[in-house]
Amino acid sequence: MAAHRPPPALAALIARPETGALIATGLVMAFFGLASQAFFTVAGAGVWLESASTYGIMAVAVALLMIGGEFDLSAGVMTGFTALTVGVLATHFGVDIRLAAGLALILALAVGALNGFLVIRTGLPSFIVTLATFFVLQGVDLAVTKLILGQVTVQGLSKVPNYDSIQPIFGSQLQLGQGHFYVSVLWWALCTVAAVWLLNHTRPGNWVYAVGGAPLAARQVGVPVRATKVVLFMGTALAGWLVGMISLFRTSTVQATTGVGQEFIYIICAVVGGCLLTGGFGSVVGASLGALIYGMTFQGITFAQWDTNWLMAFLGVMLLGAVFVNHWIRLRVAPT
């Protein structure tokens, strides 16, 4: 029996789902490098890297979840939810800020686990289940913050005891020449490396591909499908907490609406990075590149002094292009 070979272009995309994102990264870089003097300066790089970093952390976790066959629409609002939890506990209830951060982490993981349990128990699409979580958290963020603080912004956080002991972990920066490089860029790199390790070099990583690509088949060969999915939902919640802490300690304030609307940007980053909407296929590095493209475009448009509304139009075009390529892969490899 002669083995069938996919055509070379398809084979390349299958072996490296991030190929498309890599090409796009180069193009976007070149484009804004030409369009704006500031883009390729040290100061400019610091700005767009910082911008990309928090999206990158989220996109990596969201990509793992999408490869595992699920979505998390509550991922954006989770960043605000965790930051508000810390802000309210520390400024209003006098809870030690380090303890508050720990409590917020536990709370986030619990919400993530709840998302996971609801999805596997009900068998409903995670799109719907996490949409509900999204609305609940959004409502809680606004209502509880207003109820307790009487306003929708946390203030005076930098004056609470022990603030300086925890702030550098999430919000410190390094000055190199004219450029400011935030520690969040380091967190982003760490998350990407950890996720690549997990996905491609460990047994649970193998299960992530399987539960997204064919959950029944995975179960039949003994893969713990449900546990894998729950842990993936906890992963996006964990990332939401990390990004919540980063934005809280960079600015020492947080709004009750923080994170709302960002969830789709994470999904777009993951899709641009090669993740299939149907699960089972994608790349963590690709999702990271997707976030880099987003950060570069977001800041590049500002540097070039264009109307920032072009960003959304650009995102839409990227998404459509990526979805076409991904769909083409899927049809060739797994027709049905």
Next chain:
Amino acid sequence: MSQSDVPIIAARQVSKAYAGAVALRDVSIEVWAGQVSCVLGDNGAGKSTLIKILAGVHRPTAGQLLLDGRPVDFDGPRAALEVGVATVYQDLAMVPLMPVWRNFFLGRELTVGRGPARRLNRSGMRAIVRQQLSQIGIELRDVDQPIGTLSGGERQSVAIARAIHFGARALILDEPTAALGVKQSEVVLKYIRRARDEGLGVVFITHNPNHAYPVGDHFLVLNHGQAQGYYAKAELSLPDLAAMMAGDPVDLS
């Protein structure tokens, strides 16, 4: 430890109802080492349901499973796998977008290192897959290609190779030849014979008496969830079996 005086695995009078609808009623089957038991029947006759009970996917609503003559209760497919009852499902239990080697070892991945450094033995797994496949005559240039890009016969063969590699004593094949052409079916029938000759007990499910008769030792014919008969090869001819499948009256006197 020779246990060839008892079947490796047997179902006694098992029944299964899905949400009230009875899919299987009082059916028995035995799987003997070095023999092939064929299960035949029309669409919806309950063939897949029967073997899912043997494989630990479903618990029978009534009846009993015997492993080496002793009652056994599988609480999942993993439990059946652990005692050497391996199943190649109609859908092959494969993830089309995953590379061949990842599919081959799915759920039983090889690792090296300990603790947080414990990682997949990627080169080891690739080498084993390449070697196992070339043994059965499949030469893949790239075990990293998605298994969905292989032909149906190749996928079927990979699935059988996987079951044998992981130490199956009983091999259950759900319609392995259903989607295949004449040549590819022959290849799969060859592996069934080879597995039998290596001493495995094989359950071979098919619609096709022409595939079943040449390799089978026993034949269970299912009809609307009930056993229409359980025959040794000596008791019936290929035309008898074909007639039975067609629903014609058969006189076996």
